[in-house]
Amino acid sequence: MxxxxxxxxSELQQDEAHRVEIDGVAIAVVLDSNGEVHAIGDVCTHGDVSLSEGFVDDDTLECWAHGSAFSLRTGRPLNLPAYEPVPVYAVTIDGDDVLIDPAVLKEL
Structure with missing residues (x-):
């Protein structure tokens, strides 16, 4: 792939998550306050809810349902109740296009 x-x-709003689906993989795409674009798995590992409906704060995305915050850089949860990380995908920017390969995890 x-x-x-x-x-x-240009579709991304700073400090807001945008949900996309590529080949059946739900991904939250975030333009953080520093202008960096991140792509992480869109499903909270604590509960089956969409992270893209959550809240962005600097380089974290907080689940709206139970409050677990995930690092946009590593996918690791920063607080309970989640304890499993979400996948983080490599992002390439080509002009105005945000390119993601859901089969390629970002090197940490």
Whole structure:
């Protein structure tokens, strides 16, 4: 599999998560306050809810349902009740296109 256009960079709002689905994989795409684009698994590991409906604060995405915050850089939960990380995907920006390959995890 190769990187697929997930969305346009211009579609992203700073400090808000945007849900995309690529080949059946739900991904939360976030433009953080520093202008960096992140892509993490969109399903909270504590409960089966969409992280893209949560709250972005600097480089974290907080689950709206139970309050677990996940690092946008590593996918690791920063507080309970979640204790399992979410996947983090490599992002490539090509002009206004945000490209993600859900088969390729970001190297940490």
């Amino acid at each position: 190769s990187a697929t256009r997930a969305c346009a960079l």
